Amino acid sequence: MKHSNWLAGAAVAAISLGGAAQAQTTLSMWYHGAGNEVEAKIVDQIIADFNASQTDWKVEMQSFPQAAYNDSVVAGALAGNLPDILDVDGPVMPNWAWSGYMQPLQIDETLIEGFLPGPKGYWDGKLYSIGLWDAAVALVTRQSYLDELGLRTPTLEQPWTGEEFMAALEAAKASGKFEYAFDPGMAWTGEWYPYAFSPFLQSFGGDIVDRSTYKTAEGALNGEAAIAFGEWWQGLFTNGYAQASQDPADRDSGFAAGKYAFSWNGNWAALGALSTFEDTVFLPAPDFGNGSKIGAASWQFGVSASSKHPEGASAFIQFALQDKYLAAFSNGIGLIPPTKTAAEMTDNYKDGGPMAVFYDLTKAQALVRPVTPGYVVQAKVFEKALADIANGANVADTLDAAVDEINADIEKNGGYGH
C-alpha cells in the first residue's frame, strides 16, 4: 500500500515538478485555530518537522476560525469532502465517530500511558482522538481576599465543602467590597455552561445523563441531587452572590478590576490574573458531597473515516505526541501539558511553577463530559436549563423539561448506539 502510494506520488511529482524531492503523499489536515498566531506557529513547526522527518507523507494544513469549524466539518462530511486529519473538541468526538466521520487511530497506545485522562478520546472501547493538551478550571481568588475575609485556604486533599463555599460567598458579600461575590462566567454562553457548571451538578451527585446506560437522563438530571443542585444554582443569583446576565467585558476584566471576590475560570486566563495580582491563588472546586469535580478534555486530533491514508495520518498524530511539542503548546498558549515529563519542561506547570496547581487539579478531579454521541444535544439542553434556572424558572419543572428533551432525542436516535 505504502509502496504503491510512493510510486504514484513519485510519478505525479516526476510529471508535474520535474522530480525534486517530492516523493511524499499529501495528507490534508483541518485545524480550528485560525487567527491565533502563536498556535499556528507551533502547529506549523510540528508539520514542518514531520514532513522533514520522513519521506512518505507530507501534511498540508488548512485553518478555520473556531466558531465556524464544527459547521465546516459537518458540511464537509455531508459532501463527502473531509481531510485526512482533523481536530475535534473532546466531547463532540463520540458524535462524529458514531456518525461515521472518524476512524480509530492506529497509534502505539503505550505512548499515551502517561497521559492525563482528559486528552484521551475513547469511544466504543477504541481510541479515536488524542489531545496535545488539556484544560482545567479553578476557583480564582487572591490570598489577600482570603486573609481579609478570614477564610481557610482549601487544598486538593481538603477542598471547601458546599457550606464553606457558601459561607465564603456570604463573607465576601457582607464585606461590601465587591460588586458580586462570585463570577461563574455567565457571559460565556455555549460550551462553557456544560464544561464549567456540570461538574457542580456531578459534585452534588447528579449528572447530565445516566452514565451507566446513556439511555436516559431521568433521575440523573431531575433526581433529588439534581434538584438540590438547581436550588443551589438559583440561590446564587436570587441571593445576590452572582449576576444572571453578565456583560462580556466584565467576564474578561471584572476580576482584575476587583468587581468579584471569586471567579470560576480556566487555566487559559490564569497568566493574565497572575500578572494583575501577584497573590492570585487557584483553588479546587468546592465539594458538594460527592467529591470536588472539574471538567476535562479539550481539542484533540483524529483521523477522518474517508481518509485513504489512515496509517500516514496516524503517523503524523503519533509524531506530534512528543513532549517537546506538548511543552511548546503549553508555553505558547498556557494549556496544560498532558504528561508529567512535558509538564516539567514548561515554565508554568513544572513543580513549583505558578500554574502547577492546574496539572494537579486536572489529574485529581477531572471528569470528562458524558461520552455519548448525544452529548452535542444534551449540552445545549443543559445550557438552556441552567440559564432559565438562573433567571428564576422553577427548578424541578425546568429540569423535568430538560430530561424529557434529552430522552426524546436519545429515542429519536435509536439510543445512539449504546
Added chain:
Amino acid sequence: MASKFQRSNRTGWLMAGPAGLLIAGFVILPFFFAFALSFTNQRLISPNPTEFTGLANYRQLLGMAVLTVDPVVDAAGAVVLKDGVPEYPAIRSFTRNNPDYPHLQGMREWTSFTWGDSRTYILARDVVFLTAIVNTFIFVIVVAPVQAGLALGLALLINQRLRGINLFRAIYFMPVVVSIVVVSLLWRFIYDGNSGLLNNLLGAISFGAIPQIDWLGNPSTALGAIIAMSIWQAVGFHMVIWLSGLQTISPTLYEAGAIEGASKWQTFRYITWPGLRNTAVLVLIVITMQAFALFAQIDVMTSGGPLDSTQTIVFQAIERGYGKQDISGGSAISVILFVIVLTISLIQRWLTRERT
C-alpha cells in the same frame, strides 16, 4: 408560424428561465423537502436510516391538554392555605410517571387560571414552541403598523424640495445597508445593563431618577427592546418604498387641491392616501413577512432568552434543525410557519382587494 403573442411569450419564458430555475432549485424544491422530512425522523447527521413517523413531529410541537385540579385539602377536608392562597398539587405529580394520566406524560404548564376553588392548567407538550409562536405574533402585530406608519411619516418629511434633502434621505436609509448582525451587535452595547448608551441617556435626562435597566437581560423588556431596534433598522427601507409611491402621484392633483383650498389633512386624506393604496398593500405584506422571519437579532442579542421571552419561530426552527441536529423537527416548524404566513397573506389580500 406562431403569432406575435406566442413568440414574445416564448422569449418571456426564456428570460424568466434562469431566475425561475434558481427559485425552483433553492426555494421550491427545499420547501417540498422540508414538507416531506417533517413526517420522518430525519437527523442532520446519523448513521441510522430515516423512518416515516407520520404526524409525530406535529403532535410533539402542538400537543396540548387541559387539566383541572382541586386544591389540597387537609384531613378535615378544609382547603390548605399557603400565604393566604389555596395550595394546589404540583403539576409534576400528574405529568411524570403517573399511570392515571398517561396522556399528560411529559407535558408542561403553559398557563393557568383559577375558577372558583379549582385551578385550570393549560398544558403543552412543547411550551417553548408555543411561546415562540406567541412572541412572533406580538412582534408582527407591533412592528407591522408602527414600522409602516413611521416609514410613511419619514417619507412625507423627505418628499419635499429642500436644500440638502438627500442628506436626510441618506441618513434615514443608512441602517438598512448595514448588516443586521452588525446592527444587532451595536445595539447590544446600547442596551447594556451597566454602562449602555440607553441607560446613560435615560439617567442623564432624568438626573438619575430612572434606574439602570438590563434591557436584554430582563424577561419583561427583552422583546420590547428587540422590537424597537428592529423597527429602527428597517424603517428606512419602507420609507423608500413609500417615497416611490408618493412620487407617482401626479402633482396636478395637489395643484387642483390647492386651488380648491384643501387643508393639509384633506390633501393627505383625499389625494395622498388613495394614491398610495397599492404601495400600502405592498409595504404591509413585506413587513409582515419580514417580521415573521425574525431571526438574526435574536441569534445575536439574546438567543431566545431570558426565560424564553424572545423565542421566535424561525429561531426555534434553526436551533432545532441545525443546533440540535433535528432536521425533521425543524422542518415541521418551517411548515407550520409557512401555513401561518400563507393564511395571513391570503387574509391581507382579501382585506385589501379592489372593491368594485
